[in-house]
Amino acid sequence: MTMNRRDVLKSLISLPVVGGLAYAWYRKRKYEKFLRMNIQEELKLSPETPLYNLNNSQEKEIRLGLIGYGIRGKDLAVAAGFAHPGMIDEWKAGALNDKQDKRYEDYLAQDSLNARITAVCDIFDTYGRMAQEAGANVYREGAGGKMGEGPKRYLNYLDLINASDVDAVIIATPDHWHGPMTIAAARAGKHVYCEKPLTWTVEETYEVRKAVKENQVVFQLGHQGRQNESYLKATEIIDQGLLGNISLIEVTTNRNDPNGAWVYPIHPDANQNTIDWQQFIGQAPWHDFSLVRYFRWRCWWDYSTGLSGDLLTHEYDAMNQIFNLGIPHSAVSSGGIYFFKDGRTVPDVLHTVFEYPERDLTLMYSATLASNRKRGRVIMGHDGSMELGSSMTIYVDRGSDRYKDKIESGIIDPDLPIFTYTPGLKNVDAITSPTEQYFAGRGLMYTYRGGERVDTTYLHISEWLKCIRNGGQTSCNIDQAFEEAMTAHMGTLAYKENRQVFWDEANEKII
Amino acid sequence: MTLSQKLLLVALRLAIGWHFLYEGLSKMANPNWSSAGYLLDSGGFLKQFFYNLAANPNVLKVVDFMNIWGLILIGLGLILGVFTRAAIISGIVLMVFYYLSHPHFIGIKYALPSDGSYLVVNKLVVEGLALGVLLAFPTWKEWGIDRWIFGIRRAKG
Numbered sequence: 140m141t142m143n144r145r146d147v148l149k150s151l152i153s154l155p156v157v158g159g160l161a162y163a164w165y166r167k168r169k170y171e172k173f174l175r176m177n178i179q180e181e182l183k184l185s186p187e188t189p190l191y192n193l194n195n196s197q198e199k200e201i202r203l204g205l206i207g208y209g210i211r212g213k214d215l216a217v218a219a220g221f222a223h224p225g226m227i228d229e230w231k232a233g234a235l236n237d238k239q240d241k242r243y244e245d246y247l248a249q250d251s252l253n254a255r256i257t258a259v260c261d262i263f264d265t266y267g268r269m270a271q272e273a274g275a276n277v278y279r280e281g282a283g284g285k286m287g288e289g290p291k292r293y294l295n296y297l298d299l300i301n302a303s304d305v306d307a308v309i310i311a312t313p314d315h316w317h318g319p320m321t322i323a324a325a326r327a328g329k330h331v332y333c334e335k336p337l338t339w340t341v342e343e344t345y346e347v348r349k350a351v352k353e354n355q356v357v358f359q360l361g362h363q364g365r366q367n368e369s370y371l372k373a374t375e376i377i378d379q380g381l382l383g384n385i386s387l388i389e390v391t392t393n394r395n396d397p398n399g400a401w402v403y404p405i406h407p408d409a410n411q412n413t414i415d416w417q418q419f420i421g422q423a424p425w426h427d428f429s430l431v432r433y434f435r436w437r438c439w440w441d442y443s444t445g446l447s448g449d450l451l452t453h454e455y456d457a458m459n460q461i462f463n464l465g466i467p468h469s470a471v472s473s474g475g476i477y478f479f480k481d482g483r484t485v486p487d488v489l490h491t492v493f494e495y496p497e498r499d500l501t502l503m504y505s506a507t508l509a510s511n512r513k514r515g516r517v518i519m520g521h522d523g524s525m526e527l528g529s530s531m532t533i534y535v536d537r538g539s540d541r542y543k544d545k546i547e548s549g550i551i552d553p554d555l556p557i558f559t560y561t562p563g564l565k566n567v568d569a570i571t572s573p574t575e576q577y578f579a580g581r582g583l584m585y586t587y588r589g590g591e592r593v594d595t596t597y598l599h600i601s602e603w604l605k606c607i608r609n610g611g612q613t614s615c616n617i618d619q620a621f622e623e624a625m626t627a628h629m630g631t632l633a634y635k636e637n638r639q640v641f642w643d644e645a646n647e648k649i650i
Numbered sequence: 651m652t653l654s655q656k657l658l659l660v661a662l663r664l665a666i667g668w669h670f671l672y673e674g675l676s677k678m679a680n681p682n683w684s685s686a687g688y689l690l691d692s693g694g695f696l697k698q699f700f701y702n703l704a705a706n707p708n709v710l711k712v713v714d715f716m717n718i719w720g721l722i723l724i725g726l727g728l729i730l731g732v733f734t735r736a737a738i739i740s741g742i743v744l745m746v747f748y749y750l751s752h753p754h755f756i757g758i759k760y761a762l763p764s765d766g767s768y769l770v771v772n773k774l775v776v777e778g779l780a781l782g783v784l785l786a787f788p789t790w791k792e793w794g795i796d797r798w799i800f801g802i803r804r805a806k807g
Contacts (some may be wrong), residue, residue, distance in 0.1 A: 149792055152731075153664060153730050153793075238701075238706065293668065331662045
């Protein structure tokens with residue numbers, strides 16, 4: 140077959156099309172690059188993500204005492220590297236049923252912190268025994284697997300604190316015990332990781348701070364959100380003033396399931412013989428034995444700090460991390476028990492407004508435990524706004540002065556985000572329960588280091604252990620914990636006394 | 651076939667080729683692109699299969715790679731008219747997979763926004779059928795590089 144000129148042309152008919160597409164693509168890329176350059180001119184962000192290098196020097200093993208093995212105590216033990224064999228079995232089964240269930244895989248991937256649980260204390264026998272089993276599970280096995288030496292169980296927290304083979308304690312008890320236990324531990328020279336909030340009463344807050352400072356122990360408050368990669372990036376953006384003058388920060392809690400409203404299941408083994416009720420009451424007003432109060436203690440002021448201490452504090456601490464807000468000038472609160480009329484005394488709907496006149500801004504917290512409607516955590520500035528959760532999105536404000544020229548010339552479209560930051564973008568993760576989804580969405584469960592999903596609580600404990608070994612400051616230290624507690628107490632007092640409360644900075648008093 | 655019939659078929663081939671090629675190039679140019687979001691939004695009777703593809707990071711990497719290079723090579727094949735038959739068949743297979751992952755059957759809802767209103771038939775079906783038409787009326791033997799490839803083969807034979 141011979142080919143003439145006409146045939147050659149016909150066979151190459153499409154070359155101009157390839158050229159056309161190449162040219163159009165080049166133009167499009169150039170235009171996008173131009174937009175990006177212009178936006179990058181504004182957003183001078185460090186491109187690298189924080190490294191997953193905790194540098195826990197492995198020379199010294201830290202001996203831990205765990206006080207409280209309830210819901211949060213179990214999480215903290217897992218983060219420290221001690222999952223109960225039953226949990227391992229549950230995760231394994233979960234992974235078999237659902238390939239997206241990565242709990243077991245993540246746990247095995249979690250680096251050892253070179254810590255050992257030598258002592259546990261829980262006043263409910265079943266949990267006390269389970270805590271021992273978790274502490275013995277050094278090989279990360281399921282039930283029937285190879286176990287190490289189990290920790291000793293103490294029936295009273297003071298005996299645990301004073302034990303000679305305990306260097307540091309993790310406190311995961313009801314709120315009314317945080318203060319007394321931290322004070323006792325600090326006085327015994329033991330380092331403390333305490334769950335939030337720092338304290339149950341205003342008075343003990345001063346005592347706790349004094350005890351921690353005087354005895355120079357390493358203290359970490361359990362706001363694991365401090366480790367969230369998005370917050371670190373958000374801080375960078377805010378510090379550059381990219382959002383302009385920020386006048387309003389709106390943070391929220393939106394939950395809608397019994398578990399989220401603290402209506403936790405009651406363990407079948409629990410009764411007057413298996414629970415040390417006297418010790419549970421502690422400094423709280425006396426009440427006859429009640430399983431409901433024991434397992435759902437967050438619903439009563441007698442042991443709890445309500446929404447203020449439990450969930451507002453996470454939101455406040457995130458903002459305190461980014462803005463260094465400190466204790467507010469004043470607070471007002473309102474709300475009520477509108478949905479969970481189950482005998483609780485703490486509100487299930489609460490709004491607290493904190494004023495920071497010297498910063499020219501308001502921090503507004505709004506919570507409901509009876510609707511899942513997603514309300515973000517939003518930082519509002521004159522030039523832009525930021526929505527912050529496990530990811531971060533920034534929009535330029537239509538009325539911005541800073542970006543006025545770029546909005547007019549079409550380089551910036553206020554309807555589209557100019558920056559979205561999603562750590563671990565390419566990862567597919569499964570999150571199981573609504574409460575877990577709530578925490579994950581608010582960046583309280585997982586974050587990413589170098590593209591790997593990491594448990595924020597693990598990072599938070601790891602940082603605490605690192606400071607115990609090598610010195611340095613924990614990211615939620617006693618000063619920030621003091622600010623957190625006072626702020627929450629102001630919100631609670633404003634609600635309970637139905638008035639505006641003020642912070643007298645000179646005398647460090649709520650008035 | 652009349653000249654206008656031929657020209658329109660070639661134009662259709664070029665247009666589909668352009669669409670495929672650009673889809674592939676834009677995915678390649680975006681370092682954050684992944685098929686995971688689309689796979690996890692799957693509906694219909696095969697959704698579990700697509701979820702499983704997304705759940706395994708190694709499989710997902712293969713799926714992403716095959717999507718990007720599949721689209722680019724199919725696009726180039728259609729435009730240049732080179733190994734056009736193989737390109738068209740691969741294109742139809744790809745359309746079938748996309749459709750099975752997101753069929754527009756009654757009662758199936760998707761989180762990803764759709765650019766139109768569909769009942770059973772959507773643009774994937776139309777583009778897949780258009781590829782079928784191209785397969786039934788081959789234009790590449792005259793208008794495309796395949797003319798050389800097959801011409802030379804024939805000359806040798």
